[in-house]
Amino acid sequence: MKQWIAGLMLLALVTSCDTNAVYKEYTDIDEGKWFIKNAPSFTFQIDDATVPYNIYYNLRNSLSYGYYNLYLTRYLRDESGKEMESRLDELILMDPKTGKPNGDGLGDLFDHKFLMKRNYRFPKPGKYTMQIRQYMRQDPLLNILSVGITVEKAAPTR
Template sequence: MRSFIVVLISAMLVFSCDTNAVYKEYADIDDGKWYIKNAPSFTFEIDDASVPYNIYYNLRNSLSYGYYNLYLTRYLRDANGKEIESRLDELILMDPKTGKPNGDGLGDIFDHKFLMKRDYRFPKPGKYTMQIKQYMRQDPLLNILSVGITVEKANNTSTN
């Protein structure tokens, strides 16, 4: 019983830092080989379109990743599949001069959370889909382990 309580408290602490999150999901990249044709999609529900949201990329990579940056193309679509926007983003995974990895690391695995959109207001309540494609032109792109998104209600006083 005591170990159950310890596990329960640990789980509460892990999940408490995302109190504003309305959606958080990852897609694992098989064998760390991200093929161009593999474009994970994340579908989430927005109940309140009157408040702003922050949207983040979630990324996990190995230190063996061969570049300091990563180019991604994102596509945001509404419930009918209509594209609301698309954009190419550059994520900086390591310092370009020193090679020191950014993000939180454990061993040779690093997790990153990059702001994609700040204070975004969805046009209306409903389902939305974010699709992400790697745009590094290396096929497959090696040592990217997972990619995902987090959608949070914007809170300017939050220190998550």
């Protein structure tokens, strides 16, 4: 119960800081067991395709997570379902030498926000879907509690 309350407090803190966010969503991973077949999808609306966007992975893991990194495959599709991009990314959750966790922690829960795409310009306004699949050798992957994305308007460059 303490972990759950701590997680809610941390989520409230993290979500309050995203003033440029046009979309932010998490999917909880049942019992912290992320099966390869479980590939959460996030559908969002882009109204203005003339401005660049930053897209982030959002991830929550427990300190019991057994690796320092996490491989994810992402798939970006347009509203017709056409795949615009697929890519394998490595997220570093802990320092590989010291084991010190990265991210914002409260108790044994850690939240991470990793840049996925910087200054990305969507080809046109409309709905887009980002699907994320874990790409580790363990199935299920243990102690990943939630995964999500944030889409933000990029800050103007000077």
